[in-house]
Amino acid sequence: MLSSRHILGMDDLTSEDIARILDTAESFAAVNERRIKKLPTLRGLTVVNLFLEPSTRTRTSFEIAAKRLSADAINFTASASATVKGESLRDTAATLAAMSCDLVIIRHKYAGAPRMLTEMMDCSIVNGGDGIHQHPTQALLDLYTMKQRLGHLEGLRVGIVGDIAHSRVAGSLVPALLKVGAIPVLIAPPTLLPARPDVLGAEVSWDLDEVLPTLDVAYMLRIQMERADGMPFPSLREYARFYGMNSARLAAMKPSAIVMHPGPMNRGVEISADVADSDRSLVLEQVESGVAVRMAVMYLLLGGADSGAAA
Numbered sequence: 001m002l003s004s005r006h007i008l009g010m011d012d013l014t015s016e017d018i019a020r021i022l023d024t025a026e027s028f029a030a031v032n033e034r035r036i037k038k039l040p041t042l043r044g045l046t047v048v049n050l051f052l053e054p055s056t057r058t059r060t061s062f063e064i065a066a067k068r069l070s071a072d073a074i075n076f077t078a079s080a081s082a083t084v085k086g087e088s089l090r091d092t093a094a095t096l097a098a099m100s101c102d103l104v105i106i107r108h109k110y111a112g113a114p115r116m117l118t119e120m121m122d123c124s125i126v127n128g129g130d131g132i133h134q135h136p137t138q139a140l141l142d143l144y145t146m147k148q149r150l151g152h153l154e155g156l157r158v159g160i161v162g163d164i165a166h167s168r169v170a171g172s173l174v175p176a177l178l179k180v181g182a183i184p185v186l187i188a189p190p191t192l193l194p195a196r197p198d199v200l201g202a203e204v205s206w207d208l209d210e211v212l213p214t215l216d217v218a219y220m221l222r223i224q225m226e227r228a229d230g231m232p233f234p235s236l237r238e239y240a241r242f243y244g245m246n247s248a249r250l251a252a253m254k255p256s257a258i259v260m261h262p263g264p265m266n267r268g269v270e271i272s273a274d275v276a277d278s279d280r281s282l283v284l285e286q287v288e289s290g291v292a293v294r295m296a297v298m299y300l301l302l303g304g305a306d307s308g309a310a311a
């Protein structure tokens, strides 16, 4: 069990919760290596994927995770639902509540939409990404991936590079790193940093090349033009020149250092194609970890720990 019945942001998780999720995910990762990957753990429970913004990785991995645990997984996207007819989120939530589901994962363009659901529904709610606010299961799978490759989390220096101002990934990753004793370093041009980065408790730099040799992880963020108000830098080419990960920058990092990206990637902008496809890039390991970590989250939220059926 976890200390909260919802995961809306990293504030809902203690350091002990995070350790429990990462340990449980290891058991599920072993299950995912088997030919038969299905467990009966959540049989009879209903999980709704309420994705009102586009997603490939998060929606698919939550669906696979639910199915591997034998839950009934219902997928609900904006284009195939009554939201295109103008139904409000409040009415959508009330409608789903009337159908007695056990867990809702919501992605929405507005920060705070997952919290609103907790007021409307009597089941567990997981934030699958809300506006520029948080994306907590992304941060959990990132921690899991770093730990698997580097062996530990405490003391790691993790540079989070790029569009921090519009990034819900950074919004969860910074507090997640602080909770496990790692050191987040925000690296971006001033126009892509939040107004008060110091409140996040992270180090801040405008100079990627100066910081790179000190990092254990370079975590590259997608430039989110869809959320930017105007062009926050002269050109994408200029951005790539100062803040893009490329083979020369990779060579300047420690030999053990790794590169991560939550996806989807803008190849040639925040990360070059050769680095994205190199063995120092953990992009696909992050995707793979997403299934095991989301299985762990569902299992622990829905009381699976009491059944003793993790593996």
Ligand code: CP
Pocket: 054, 055, 056, 057, 058, 059, 129, 135, 138, 262, 263, 264
């Ligand atoms: N990282 C991530 O959230 O990817 P999707 O938008 O594809 O879910």
